[in-house]
Amino acid sequence: MTRPPAGEFSSRVAELDAGLEALESLISGGGSQRGLRRTLLREGSPHLSSPFIRDAQDVGELIDRLAPVLQELPPGEPGIAKPHTGLRVAIICDEPLHRSFTGLADLIYLSPESWQEQLAESGPPDLLLVTPVVSGIDGGWSGVERLSSAPRTALTGRIIPHLRARGVPVVFWGTQVPRFYPHWQGIAEQADHILTATAEHLPRYAQDCPRAQSIGLLTMGVNPVHHSPIGTRPAATDLIPFFGTWHEQLFPQRREYAGWLLDGVLESGRPLALMDRRSQDPARTGETAWPPRCTPYLTTTRPRDLVARLHRATDRAIALNSAVGSQTMFSDRILELEASGTMVLSTYNQGVNSEHPHVHIAQSPQDVAAALEVLTHRELRRTQAEGIRKAFLDHHAADRLMTIAAAAGVGTLPRSPRLLAVTEEPSETLRRDLAGQSLGPVELIDWEQLSRRASAGIAEVDMLLPVSPRHRYAPTYAADHLASFAHQRDCVTTKLASPGVPTGTLDGTRPSTTADAVARSDRHSHRHRVGVEDLALSAWWRPAADRLVSAERLGQVARSVQAYAIDGFGHHPASTQITLRDAAPDLDDDVETFAAEVRETAETLGLRLSVVIPVYENGDHLRHKAFASLRRSSLFDQMHILLLDDGSSDQATLQTVDELAREHPQVSAYRFAQGGSGSASRPRDLGVRLAATEQIAFLDPDDEMVEDGLARLVAELDAHPDVDFVLGNFTRWSTRHQRLDHHAEIQETFADHLDAAGTVVLPASPHELWGFRSLRIHAAVVRTAWLQSLEPVQPVGAAGQDNFLAQQMMHRARRIRSVDTPVNAYYSEVSGSMVNSVSPRYFRKYLPLDRARARWLRENDLLETYRRTRFEGYTVNWYLKKLRTVPREQWLEAAETIAEILACYGEHEWTDPVVGQFFSGLETARAGQGGNGADG
Structure with missing residues (x-):
């Protein structure tokens, strides 16, 4: 055995000594846990995320240990509020999309070789849905994006003409990431109706597909049968999993941002599991190879059902976005994790940042590690609750199917449910709470009114909310109940008692019971139960009229009814404390x-x-x-x-x-x-x-x-x-x-x-x-x-x-x-x-600024300096650049506002030709010659 050089040996001894010092410091109370982790990583000690630390040979063993727990998770359920749509859909898709529609429509999967037999066996469909595929469920659609391939000929030359001739509308749903738009444009051109998950592609489809009768936006959906929060509390593991592919040659932004995210998880010391279905494929060598630092956490892929259960069993998981610059197209893994009640750690995407702020977007390894370190159990559960609500209210797969059918002219759009709240004594506070619900104002009546409506047969309500002045109801209270009816079968849901609201005091203390209360609430959250403890924290889906005669009657039923317990968020005991929500809306605070x-x-x-x-x-x-x-x-x-x-x-x-x-x-x-x-x-x-x-x-x-x-x-x-x-x-x-x-x-x-x-x-x-x-x-x-x-x-x-x-x-x-x-x-x-958002109003918002700035410049003898150093460049690179994005019909109004802005700074001899062109275009538009001047 070759002995290492003396210098290397001494260096390693020094590293180990430093690690021991860090451990001694933590034991003696002299260092933070986060600091210890960083020191141990820096000094070359075994990685705290390593499976060896958990007495496992590799990451695969950590996952295999969870198999009994994963099998005990209750299966997902169809939501009572989102039943089978009644649609019959002929479909060309990959397995994930097919799974997302399972149980919500009768799906007729078509293959390029057997489509005639499949249609003959199933009968005529309501519509044909074509989506971008990698290979299809059985591999038969591989290569369909190529113009001369056999699958392409089968689709555009036989299947689409056959169904169209029989009156079946053809819908293309562009679910591909933006960079692959050209691959599927030719197939989209064959469709009667086009939907896209990428808002930025709407004008491209309008230009490239003139035969389409309609073009619209439709983002991805999620199915509670496969992705569900039922039975997920408390989490069975602290493992942070990722299921997907590392693209070594595609999506360079995704790789860069993913590196920050993965390094941050490792820096936090949490166990990491990377399950890649393609990394072991010899045919893809060099395309999907992970960075060397990730290989200790890499394992072979698992069946999709097991992966879905693992996502449900953990508190946090990873999603990587291949698309970055889209407000609507992002990884469907985000929706799956939200629906599973799992906090999402993600790479950047515009739409995720805009519409899913509860998803943690990696800024750097340090920020990811710190976020995992400081997140309290209460905030974790709140974040997960927001994800569940978002997934099932805004992205339910049943709504996606109904939207597709409506676009094709064979169905109607999903109807907003009818909500009603009832109480013994309506109060102004209750009225404010119900009027401020995120779903929209909820009507509040008393039990006598409800009884009269029920007796007259006019108490038509989808979701009934019994409420009480004993409680305050958060704006998301009704939404949480409605989301639960969308992902489970019981016709009654209930909120648990509030785990307590931590109240900070000026001496910096916090009640120590809050975290314990949240943990206790965990044991009863997101599971079925018998009986409702507090009628005023329950919701009822389409209750029978004979249960609506009084609070006593419904309370009697509630004691033994099968119900689904959600969590303890969204309400708290009423008090006399005046909050911002209660303050007079037309008065400033003092x-x-x-x-x-x-x-x-x-x-x-x-x-x-x-x-x-x-x-x-x-x-x-x-x-x-x-x-x-x-x-x-x-x-x-x-x-x-x-x-x-x-x-x-x-x-x-x-x-x-x-x-x-x-x-x-x-x-x-x-x-x-x-x-x-x-x-x-x-x-x-x-x-x-x-x-x-x-x-x-x-x-x-x-x-x-x-x-x-x-x-x-x-x-x-x-x-x-x-x-x-x-x-x-x-x-x-x-x-x-x-x-x-x-x-x-x-x-x-x-x-x-x-x-x-x-x-x-x-x-x-x-x-x-x-x-x-x-x-x-x-x-x-x-x-x-x-x-x-x-x-x-x-x-x-x-x-x-x-x-x-x-x-x-x-x-x-x-x-x-x-x-x-x-x-x-x-x-x-x-x-x-x-x-x-660029419109004439946008420029009018700058007018008071430029008036104030011009006045300040004059008062401080800076106007000439501003004109010489900043004025023209800012005008061209900000105002006139923004003007190019204004709709043509609004150009003149916006241009007039810019002219008013520039006039704030007095007479100026313009040297930049772009400004000269602007003023020429403005004069043309004012005179009504040559259109609106937008081309000037």
Whole structure:
């Protein structure tokens, strides 16, 4: 045996010594668990995610050990509210899509060789559904995307003409990822009706498929028979599984982001299982090979049914998105995991970020590990509950089938269920709670009214909700019951007693019973039971009229009825405490009272950093994006988080703000009167004025702080008391992940103004060098007293006010520093966001900003500098670039607004020809010559 060189031997001894020191530190109470994990990984100790740590030979053995538990899981069930559609569908698809429709329609799978016999045996279908396939269920459709292949000839030359001649409509459902659109375009052209899961493809299909009678959007669906939360509490394993393929030659973004996610799971020390159905295929060598660091966690694939059960048995699992830049196309694994009651760890996708904020999107290995570390059991269960609700209310496979049938003209769209709430004594509080349900307002009547309706035969109701003034009902209360009727067979559902709401106090204590209560609730959640303990926490699907005569009669039935227990979320005991949800909607909170609370909280808890978060109608993103990212910070307990609601009417947002303020002592919440001001200026300005800590930072509800960058900036500002603010880098998510290096910009621009310590000593007119370029204030930590002394201008209702604030800060600062570390992640493509919806209104939102900026520039003798360094470039690269995306019929109105914006800065001799073309086009449009000028 060859002895290693002395240097290598000594190095390994040093590594092991360092690992022992880390263990001793943890045992003695001198280190954090997260720190221990990182040290052990760095120092070369056995990996905490390794199956060897769990006394297993490999990952496969860990999965095999779970086989008895997985077999004991109750089977999934069809939902009583989503029965068989009655449709007969001839279908060409792969196995996963076929499974998603099983039990919801009579499926006639057609193969290229035996389709005639299959149709003869089954009888005529209502429609033919063609979807992109890899090979089909039996392998017979392999190669169908190739124009000259035998399967293609069978489909377009025989099957489609045969069925069309018999009056059967042909529907193509484009479920392929965007990069494969050209492969299936030719088949889509043969269809009578086209649906696509990719919204961005709608105009392409309209152009490429002129014979189509209709073209519409339809995302993927999920079937509770295969993906169900029934019997999943508590989790049987802490294993974090991934089932899928590693594409070594395709989807480079997916690989990069997946690396962050997998490395983060490993850094957290959680056991990881990678099940790849193609990695052992010799024919795919080089195409599906995993990175070497992942091979210890790789095992052979398992049957789909076992994988589905494993997903149900664990609390967290992984999904990877091949499509990045789509608001509607993402991995169907996300829906399957949500439906299974499993928290999803995912790579970035626009639609997942917009519509599924409870899905954790990997920013970096450090952020993934920290997220797993700080997530409480209560928040885990809440996240999983939101996934279940989302999957079965918005993505049920039965609704997908009905939508397909409606598009083909052989069915109708799903009908919204009729909801009714009943109580002994209707109160204003109950009326508000029921009126604010996320499903829409729910009518509230008393039992006498219900009895009269039942006797008269007019008590037609799909879901009845008995309620009581003893409880407060969250906006998602009715939705949770309705989602449960969509995924299980019982006609009665019940919420469990609330596990308790943790209430933060100014001494920083939390009730120790909350986690125990959630764990106790686990044992009764998501399972069938006999009897309902509290009638006012139950829901009834299409109850018989004889049960509606009184509360006593229904209560008698409830004691012995077969019911499904959901969880303990969505309600809590009523109290006299006034919350944001109860406050008068037409009145602002009292500013002086709030200011006193802010000062007391900051002083009592010794908080160091205020984080100002303006909120408006985006509670889900606030909880799962912004706030969750602050929870990952090592400074969380030293932050004063100011949640400033700009007048939301969405009850779920108000409840989220209420809960965060109630659960965390360092959170203070303020509400403006309902209606909103139109931008973040008003709430952000109030946060700046009232902040009572030495330092201040900014965060938007739908963005995140990353990699503990805030802590780095705070330490830098602490170390340099003469500095006004410290700036870090940020990342922007759109169709890709882009790193924006403020640090390099600052260092390069002000290279001649650095002192010996690396501080930028700004010249008298910094914008002569900086040129009013954008600075992301969300990647900065600022000295509070200095910022307050500026009395910055933040025009109410204006878009782009954060950049204007940064311009004012740069002008007034004298000493700043920059740090080469990521701080903030900005999602620039959020569905429904004002900055992503371009219309004339979009430009009108900038008008008050430019008026205020032009006035400020004149007051500070900066107008000429702005014109020389920024004006034309910003006009061309922002306003006129955005103008190109405005619909033609709205072009003139938008262009007139831009002209009004530019006039704010006075007369200007334009040198950029693009601006000249704009004004020429505007004159043409005004004169009514040559259309609307959009081509100018």
